[in-house]
Amino acid sequence: MSGDSFQRWIxxxxxxxxxxxxxxxxSGLAPGTRYADIPDDWQCPLCGLTKGDLRLLPExxxxxxxxxxxxxxxxxxxxxxxxxxxxxxxxxxxxGWSVAEAIRRREPERPVLLVSACHGLVYPKPAISMALxxxxxxxxxxxTDAASKAxxxxxxxxxxxxxIKLDTARKRLTTVKGSIQYGKLVLALGAQQRxxxxxxxxxxxxxxxxxxxxxxxxxxxxxxxxxxxxxxxAGLIGCEFADDMTSxxxxxxxxxxxxxxxxxxxxxxxxxxxxxxxxxxxxxxRLQSTLASLxxxxxxxxASLGDGQSFDTDLVLSAAGLVANTQLAQKAGLATDVGIAVxxxxxxxxxxxxxxxxxxxxxxxxxxxxxxxxxxxEAIAAHVAxxxxxxxxxxxxxxxxxxxxxxxxxxxxxxxxxxAWIAVDEPGGGLHFEIPGNGTIAGFVLGGQLASxxxxxxxxxxxxx
Amino acid sequence: MSLIVTNDLKAVLPLEEQLAAxxxxxxxTLSPLTVKIDLEGLYPESFLxxxxxxxxxxxxxxAARPDGVTDMGAAIQTMAAVSHECLSTGFATWCQDTxxxxxxxxxxxxxxxxWLPKLASGEVLGGTGMSNTMKAFANIEPLRLTGRRVDGGYxxxxxxxxxxxxxxxxxxxxxxxxxxxxxxxxxxxxxxxxEGFELRLSAHFTALEGTRTFACIxxxxxxxxxxxxxxxxxxxxxxSRAGIVLLQFGMGVGNVQSCIDLCRDVEPLLGHVNGYLDxxxxxxxxxxxxxxxxxxxLAEDPFETSDEFFREILQLRLAAGxxxxxxxxxxxxxxxxxxxLRTAPAQRKLRESYFIAIVTPxxxxxRKELDxxxxxx
Numbered sequence: 001m002s003g004d005s006f007q008r009w010i011x012x013x014x015x016x017x018x019x020x021x022x023x024x025x026x027s028g029l030a031p032g033t034r035y036a037d038i039p040d041d042w043q044c045p046l047c048g049l050t051k052g053d054l055r056l057l058p059e060x061x062x063x064x065x066x067x068x069x070x071x072x073x074x075x076x077x078x079x080x081x082x083x084x085x086x087x088x089x090x091x092x093x094x095x096g097w098s099v100a101e102a103i104r105r106r107e108p109e110r111p112v113l114l115v116s117a118c119h120g121l122v123y124p125k126p127a128i129s130m131a132l133x134x135x136x137x138x139x140x141x142x143x144t145d146a147a148s149k150a151x152x153x154x155x156x157x158x159x160x161x162x163x164i165k166l167d168t169a170r171k172r173l174t175t176v177k178g179s180i181q182y183g184k185l186v187l188a189l190g191a192q193q194r195x196x197x198x199x200x201x202x203x204x205x206x207x208x209x210x211x212x213x214x215x216x217x218x219x220x221x222x223x224x225x226x227x228x229x230x231x232x233x234a235g236l237i238g239c240e241f242a243d244d245m246t247s248x249x250x251x252x253x254x255x256x257x258x259x260x261x262x263x264x265x266x267x268x269x270x271x272x273x274x275x276x277x278x279x280x281x282x283x284x285x286r287l288q289s290t291l292a293s294l295x296x297x298x299x300x301x302x303a304s305l306g307d308g309q310s311f312d313t314d315l316v317l318s319a320a321g322l323v324a325n326t327q328l329a330q331k332a333g334l335a336t337d338v339g340i341a342v343x344x345x346x347x348x349x350x351x352x353x354x355x356x357x358x359x360x361x362x363x364x365x366x367x368x369x370x371x372x373x374x375x376x377x378e379a380i381a382a383h384v385a386x387x388x389x390x391x392x393x394x395x396x397x398x399x400x401x402x403x404x405x406x407x408x409x410x411x412x413x414x415x416x417x418x419x420a421w422i423a424v425d426e427p428g429g430g431l432h433f434e435i436p437g438n439g440t441i442a443g444f445v446l447g448g449q450l451a452s453x454x455x456x457x458x459x460x461x462x463x464x465x
Numbered sequence: 466m467s468l469i470v471t472n473d474l475k476a477v478l479p480l481e482e483q484l485a486a487x488x489x490x491x492x493x494t495l496s497p498l499t500v501k502i503d504l505e506g507l508y509p510e511s512f513l514x515x516x517x518x519x520x521x522x523x524x525x526x527x528a529a530r531p532d533g534v535t536d537m538g539a540a541i542q543t544m545a546a547v548s549h550e551c552l553s554t555g556f557a558t559w560c561q562d563t564x565x566x567x568x569x570x571x572x573x574x575x576x577x578x579x580w581l582p583k584l585a586s587g588e589v590l591g592g593t594g595m596s597n598t599m600k601a602f603a604n605i606e607p608l609r610l611t612g613r614r615v616d617g618g619y620x621x622x623x624x625x626x627x628x629x630x631x632x633x634x635x636x637x638x639x640x641x642x643x644x645x646x647x648x649x650x651x652x653x654x655x656x657x658x659x660e661g662f663e664l665r666l667s668a669h670f671t672a673l674e675g676t677r678t679f680a681c682i683x684x685x686x687x688x689x690x691x692x693x694x695x696x697x698x699x700x701x702x703x704x705s706r707a708g709i710v711l712l713q714f715g716m717g718v719g720n721v722q723s724c725i726d727l728c729r730d731v732e733p734l735l736g737h738v739n740g741y742l743d744x745x746x747x748x749x750x751x752x753x754x755x756x757x758x759x760x761x762x763l764a765e766d767p768f769e770t771s772d773e774f775f776r777e778i779l780q781l782r783l784a785a786g787x788x789x790x791x792x793x794x795x796x797x798x799x800x801x802x803x804x805x806l807r808t809a810p811a812q813r814k815l816r817e818s819y820f821i822a823i824v825t826p827x828x829x830x831x832r833k834e835l836d837x838x839x840x841x842x
Contacts, residue, residue, distance in 0.1 A: 013627075044667070047680055048626065048667025053624055164759055174762055
């Protein structure tokens with residue numbers, strides 16, 4: 001008997017090694033007992049499993065993880081825990097960073113900590129719905145990372161940290177990586193895409209894009225096999241994506257309960273012109289309709305509409321409007337309506353907590369565009385520093401980034417009857433509508449080649465960005 | 466998910482009363498047995514049955530409460546009160562709570578209606594053979610049980626090492642892969658007295674004795690459809706995973722708090738020199754309070770299924786494992802030779818704390834899964 005030919009076996013449950021040369025004398029197996037000669041009722045001395053659970057050792061050597069992950073996720077950081085003198089900003093979108101910048105301009109030494117649930121990458125969010133036609137990958141949109149931006153502003157930053165509880169009495173934020181203390185708190189929590197009630201076995205495959213992370217997921221799903229995309233929502237984001245995706249060679253169907261695209265934003269004539277241009281690019285409109293169910297049909301998806309019609313598609317993207325993220329504030333007992341309720345200093349119902357951007361509402365209105373954010377940030381920075389610069393809501397200048405028909409619009413809030421828009425004749429071409437006001441105009445829409453002149457018209461309204 | 470709420474269920478005690486009753490029961494019934502459980506492997510069956518009788522296992526089981534509430538936080542705090550004295554019993558409590566949670570999340574109300582009331586009351590004791598499942602879904606090891614569809618149920622073969630809180634009349638939840646059907650799996654409740662099933666007592670552990678931990682051997686074990694919790698194992702795990710891990714905080718919180726208390730107990734005598742140590746009780750307490758705060762906030766949404774949410778639970782679970790190791794180490798150093806005695810609590814806590822660090826999901830498992838989730842984010 002040659003010892004060289006003995007084999008070693010390992011119990012794949014507990015790691016016990018059965019070496020044929022040594023046997024298992026405690027169980028009555030003499031040294032030299034081959035695996036084949038182990039009786040069937042033998043038990044692993046460590047875990048009690050059977051002979052059948054032994055594997056030949058060389059076969060089970062697993063590959064070793066090359067390196068331990070550099071960022072040991074979940075460990076408590078002694079740094080960045082805030083303090084009673086800190087302004088803590090929650091959210092690293094445009095709103096969050098704008099507050100950090102505004103505070104720094106006024107108070108170079110004020111301790112500021114910005115906390116973000118995501119990686120905190122800095123990127124222009126409006127560029128997301130134009131990236132495809134411009135040939136840009138998601139990472140191409142990134143301006144800088146959170147650490148660099150924070151270093152430039154001399155503020156602290158804690159990325160990948162979601163706030164799960166706000167205790168206004170103790171001025172404390174709870175996270176899974178320890179608590180954070182604040183003196184003043186700014187909630188820049190943003191908004192999320194409205195979730196539509198869709199049934200079917202594939203309803204959870206509807207993609208909602210509202211940040212770079214979800215856009216990255218969308219691009220991953222856009223494999224070469226994807227030829228047709230369905231977009232839920234014919235508002236600003238839906239139309240921008242429809243234009244962008246058809247430019248990239250995809251067939252697109254847009255579903256919306258409204259009778260026309262951009263129905264709540266522009267007069268019917270502008271909607272008709274935009275619809276026509278996008279139809280020419282291959283967009284199919286399913287208006288006055290809703291997606292009832294989405295089901296898997298092997299490789300593809302089947303979209304069934306409320307009216308019973310159905311069609312095959314490869315990817316469904318939802319752009320059905322935004323809902324302010326108010327849950328954290330609500331649970332903490334702050335006043336909320338459509339957003340976190342604030343006054344003209346952007347102060348919430350708690351005297352040490354502000355809210356800004358897509359999550360904040362003033363007199364029941366959320367200002368879900370980029371323009372007001374900067375002025376809101378100034379109002380907060382002023383109030384934190386002990387002075388006052390009230391945020392006054394003004395009709396924002398909204399740019400619909402549809403290259404097929406660029407549109408700029410500035411209009412009062414609320415519903416506007418179509419006949420309130422007066423067409424202005426433009427001999428040089430382009431679309432121009434205005435809402436007459438008191439000796440001036442109360443709103444305007446410029447489409448096509450005129451859209452780029454919107455800045456001048458905006459100033460005529462007495463509005464400065 | 467439909468929750469079966471029947472009106473003849475008795476109301477649960479308010480949390481504070483229930484915690485006070487649990488602490489009283491721990492002091493009177495469990496603490497005289499702790500050393501015996503630890504050193505001689507005594508199984509605290511009588512205590513567990515009494516804990517069930519005072520609502521200790523049903524706070525988080527909507528189907529066992531007349532108000533239909535899922536109070537995961539109460540279940541965690543109850544388990545913490547038990548684990549504070551003895552982690553073996555705390556772990557048995559987790560096994561029982563988790564087995565009930567599986568039934569609460571059952572697709573088929575038949576298995577839930579038959580078994581959940583008995584587990585919720587402690588009339589039947591139960592375990593969870595899901596360590597292998599959790600590791601398999603994290604690509605750490607293959608599924609060890611396979612089943613094949615037969616008329617009226619499944620026939621299962623394979624083996625599981627180290628399943629706890631078992632006995633001849635106990636049940637446990639486990640998941641098996643379907644033979645020749647790729648990734649498909651089934652979640653079921655297994656009755657330990659069923660034909661072809663064998664419990665084998667094998668190893669002895671450095672702590673956590675007295676937990677009735679066995680190897681489970683399946684030889685053509687027939688599991689009828691009436692015992693199937695979900696014919697889609699992956700969907701079941703996604704639905705129930707947050708609760709499974711959240712409940713474990715009961716063990717960690719109790720263990721860490723008891724270590725802090727041991728440090729505090731010797732403060733009058735040794736404070737003048739213990740001040741030179743790291744991880745002083747006040748520092749540990751602050752971190753534990755933060756973790757409890759976070760845990761109870763997460764425990765308000767036990768049915769949330771998103772990866773982002775689960776990632777946070779895993780982050781906190783990892784922090785709890787690491788905190789338990791530090792707190793137990795600190796209890797040893799603070800109590801000194803007194804804690805080094807063979808029956809001293811501090812050295813038992815030290816051995817127990819390693820269980821929190823290595824029970825599935827272990828620290829290495831958590832770091833791996835968090836790494837994978839953060840790359841996907």
